[in-house]
Amino acid sequence: MEKTIIIGSGPAGLTAGIYLARAGLSPLVLEGMESGGQLMTTNHVDNFPGFGATTGPEIVKSIHAQAERLGVRFQMDEVTSLERQGDHIELIGMIGNYFARSVLVATGASIEKTGLPGEAQYWGRGISGCLTCDAAFYKGKRVVVVGTGPAAQAAKNYLEKVGDIVVGVVAPDEARSFSGDGAKLTQVGEIPADGAFIVTRRIPQTKFLKGVELDESGTIVTHDRVCTSVPGVFAAGDCAQPKFRQAIIAAGDGAFAALAISSYLKTLEMR
Numbered sequence: 001m002e003k004t005i006i007i008g009s010g011p012a013g014l015t016a017g018i019y020l021a022r023a024g025l026s027p028l029v030l031e032g033m034e035s036g037g038q039l040m041t042t043n044h045v046d047n048f049p050g051f052g053a054t055t056g057p058e059i060v061k062s063i064h065a066q067a068e069r070l071g072v073r074f075q076m077d078e079v080t081s082l083e084r085q086g087d088h089i090e091l092i093g094m095i096g097n098y099f100a101r102s103v104l105v106a107t108g109a110s111i112e113k114t115g116l117p118g119e120a121q122y123w124g125r126g127i128s129g130c131l132t133c134d135a136a137f138y139k140g141k142r143v144v145v146v147g148t149g150p151a152a153q154a155a156k157n158y159l160e161k162v163g164d165i166v167v168g169v170v171a172p173d174e175a176r177s178f179s180g181d182g183a184k185l186t187q188v189g190e191i192p193a194d195g196a197f198i199v200t201r202r203i204p205q206t207k208f209l210k211g212v213e214l215d216e217s218g219t220i221v222t223h224d225r226v227c228t229s230v231p232g233v234f235a236a237g238d239c240a241q242p243k244f245r246q247a248i249i250a251a252g253d254g255a256f257a258a259l260a261i262s263s264y265l266k267t268l269e270m271r
């Protein structure tokens with residue numbers, strides 16, 4: 001029986017790992033299919049304190065190394081089911097089954113992809129799903145918003161306010177394809193573009209949770225910042241954040257969750 005398991009190795013899970021390891025709780029991190037999380041898909045990050053302008057993988061590598069040095073254990077496994085059973089939580093993974101007194105769900109949220117040709121190739125090489133993160137890189141350039149309705153219009157307004165960006169908007173079914181020179185996006189359908197922002201739904205990775213309250217978008221509902229509707233199950237980062245999905249916010253939630261888990265485990269010991 002583990003004292004605590006963290007599901008996810010993005011900024012939320014890794015930061016929680018650092019705090020829990022330093023508290024002597026020897027956390028086990030189940031990394032999932034996307035080790036390091038969403039930051040692994042971007043080459044430009046300029047708003048994570050202490051790193052200056054850098055790449056997402058550099059930030060993840062540094063936090064991962066710190067967690068390992070402090071004794072966090074890592075296992076590559078994708079959790080397919082989480083359920084509370086009596087006094088513990090049972091996780092079923094693709095590789096193994098796990099039992100823990102407490103679990104932190106830090107599984108992030110992924111952007112609903114358009115599935116258009118070229119999207120995978122140019123994702124992070126001109127295509128982005130994060131305005132807050134990447135709009136500033138396109139000053140003086142041409143950008144296409146791929147989306148519909150008020151969300152696409154809001155993205156256009158946001159980009160125009162960032163300054164000197166020529167912005168077009170196209171619906172996903174009209175965009176047809178993304179193409180470029182192999183290294184960088186240059187065109188959305190027939191429209192020349194230095195960048196494209198995909199404005200579609202964010203899908204929290206929470207389908208495997210049993211009995212945990214979710215809102216209509218699939219985001220985990222929390223009280224006291226990181227506590228879920230199931231005792232012993234905590235949540236941090238994008239999977240529980242309906243509004244501001246940023247790495248530093250996920251890391252902060254991870255730290256908060258680790259402290260809440262330490263305190264929860266102490267309460268169990270006292271019973």
Ligand SMILES: Cc1cc2nc3c(=O)[nH]c(=O)nc-3n(C[C@H](O)[C@H](O)[C@H](O)COP(=O)(O)OP(=O)(O)OC[C@H]3O[C@@H](n4cnc5c(N)ncnc54)[C@H](O)[C@@H]3O)c2cc1C
Pocket residue numbers: 007008009010011012013030031032033034035036037038039041042044045046047048077078079080106107108109124128129130132133134205208236237238239245246247248250
């Ligand atoms: C292209 C792009 C650019 C970005 N740029 C910036 C930026 O410049 N600045 C910034 O602050 N933020 C940026 N973000 C947002 C930032 O990456 C996220 O807010 C942050 O990564 C969320 O961290 P997280 O730990 O909550 O989840 P994630 O980073 O999404 O990590 C989730 C983890 O959970 C794992 N997982 C998922 N499901 C399972 C499962 N069933 N079993 C086991 N493991 C599972 C995954 O493998 C992954 O390790 C960007 C995002 C994208 C997509």
